Amino acid sequence: MPTPTPAPLLRACNINVTRDGYGAGENQRLERPFGDGIDPGVLFSWAGATASWPNRTEPGGSRGLDDYFTRDWGRNIGAEIMGANKFSPHRGPWQNHDWQGWWGDEPPFHTPVFVMTHHLRPSFTLSDTTFHFTDADPATVLARAFEAADGKDVRLGGGPSTIREFLDAHLVDTLHVAVSPVDLGAGSRLWKSPEELLDRFHMDVVPSPSGVTHHLFWRR
Amino acid sequence: MPTPTPAPLLRACNINVTRDGYGAGENQRLERPFGDGIDPGVLFSWAGATASWPNRTEPGGSRGLDDYFTRDWGRNIGAEIMGANKFSPHRGPWQNHDWQGWWGDEPPFHTPVFVMTHHLRPSFTLSDTTFHFTDADPATVLARAFEAADGKDVRLGGGPSTIREFLDAHLVDTLHVAVSPVDLGAGSRLWKSPEELLDRFHMDVVPSPSGVTHHLFWRR
Numbered sequence: 001m002p003t004p005t006p007a008p009l010l011r012a013c014n015i016n017v018t019r020d021g022y023g024a025g026e027n028q029r030l031e032r033p034f035g036d037g038i039d040p041g042v043l044f045s046w047a048g049a050t051a052s053w054p055n056r057t058e059p060g061g062s063r064g065l066d067d068y069f070t071r072d073w074g075r076n077i078g079a080e081i082m083g084a085n086k087f088s089p090h091r092g093p094w095q096n097h098d099w100q101g102w103w104g105d106e107p108p109f110h111t112p113v114f115v116m117t118h119h120l121r122p123s124f125t126l127s128d129t130t131f132h133f134t135d136a137d138p139a140t141v142l143a144r145a146f147e148a149a150d151g152k153d154v155r156l157g158g159g160p161s162t163i164r165e166f167l168d169a170h171l172v173d174t175l176h177v178a179v180s181p182v183d184l185g186a187g188s189r190l191w192k193s194p195e196e197l198l199d200r201f202h203m204d205v206v207p208s209p210s211g212v213t214h215h216l217f218w219r220r
Numbered sequence: 221m222p223t224p225t226p227a228p229l230l231r232a233c234n235i236n237v238t239r240d241g242y243g244a245g246e247n248q249r250l251e252r253p254f255g256d257g258i259d260p261g262v263l264f265s266w267a268g269a270t271a272s273w274p275n276r277t278e279p280g281g282s283r284g285l286d287d288y289f290t291r292d293w294g295r296n297i298g299a300e301i302m303g304a305n306k307f308s309p310h311r312g313p314w315q316n317h318d319w320q321g322w323w324g325d326e327p328p329f330h331t332p333v334f335v336m337t338h339h340l341r342p343s344f345t346l347s348d349t350t351f352h353f354t355d356a357d358p359a360t361v362l363a364r365a366f367e368a369a370d371g372k373d374v375r376l377g378g379g380p381s382t383i384r385e386f387l388d389a390h391l392v393d394t395l396h397v398a399v400s401p402v403d404l405g406a407g408s409r410l411w412k413s414p415e416e417l418l419d420r421f422h423m424d425v426v427p428s429p430s431g432v433t434h435h436l437f438w439r440r
Contacts, residue, residue, distance in 0.1 A: 007279075051438075062422065063394050064424035064438060065426050068288045069288070071295070202283075202284060206285050214285075218287075
């Protein structure tokens with residue numbers, strides 16, 4: 001018998017936070033997408049150094065532990081869900097629809113993307129990525145995303161408050177968080193401590209030679 | 221611009237050895253495929269516990285660190301190369317061609333497989349896996365496998381002496397070895413110490429909560 005097809009999962013992958021649990025500082029804006037007090041280079045450098053970093057444009061890069069995480073990011077993913085603050089630095093109603101995300105004409109998603117926002121706007125497509133906008137609750141958005149993913153997994157793209165919302169609704173199957181050895185003190189927080197999730201998840205804690213500590217959660 | 225398509229790699233994945241470097245004991249035979257003195261369950265249990273273990277027939281399993289290795293085993297693989305001792309317990313010329321591998325009617329490879337042997341026999345197909353037999357040198361076999369893989373990577377499946385042959389010919393791009401905390405003392409050996417490879421490879425050493433220590437190598 002062939003191995004049975006596994007049920008699709010909701011996976012949050014390559015989420016980056018500080019040692020004190022922040023994924024972004026205060027006052028996120030166009031010039032500082034990750035807000036005050038945080039150098040995104042510090043949070044992301046482990047991923048940028050790998051061969052499979054989706055934004056890599058030149059050959060090279062490491063193929064050790066960290067590369068397993070960057071190359072798993074797109075594996076078997078059929079849709080992404082993201083929060084409004086990941087999609088754009090704007091807050092409040094759209095003045096126009098010129099903003100099409102941070103990612104240029106070739107976004108790295110290559111699937112439908114569902115943006116959770118109270119400020120709806122028409123769907124649009126860039127290359128092989130289509131952005132949809134929805135103000136539905138997490139379970140409803142997830143059902144739409146699974147339908148769009150057509151049997152593949154759905155990636156939960158962040159930021160921290162969006163992940164928290166799905167965690168609180170018990171919808172997350174697996175979660176990978178890379179913790180950087182810096183503190184921030186204020187901003188958008190994923191957790192006070194990873195131990196908060198141990199009532200519902202198994203956890204592996206894996207220090208990487210790059211300096212981050214990977215935290216891997218899967219449902220109990 | 222889309223990310224350029226990376227060049228295909230020769231990858232040895234999920235190779236299991238003892239702390240003293242043995243992948244099989246002496247006297248490998250039908251009743252003891254891994255030879256004397258070795259309990260394959262001890263070497264492989266880390267993999268068998270994961271959700272993505274290719275031979276898993278029931279839902280469940282862990283999705284922590286070890287699962288990244290089992291689920292990467294088939295990712296982007298277009299062909300496998302294996303040694304004669306992995307394919308069969310027979311030594312010397314074939315008496316007949318009844319033996320079709322250890323894996324039943326649905327082998328887990330799902331690609332062409334090139335078996336390196338001095339005792340040639342006709343190719344045959346089981347489900348979506350075709351076994352070919354070749355007595356060519358490693359570089360020639362690899363060229364055939366890359367052609368069969370059609371742009372995807374080629375997996376080097378072992379055993380230890382076959383991997384050693386390809387390492388000595390400088391053909392391996394990445395190598396993942398899980399080292400179990402047991403000693404064997406005799407048999408088919410991959411290395412005396414992983415440090416032997418450091419002149420040509422980077423190495424990450426990653427202890428797993430399951431008890432094995434993953435060793436990840438990629439070309440310098």
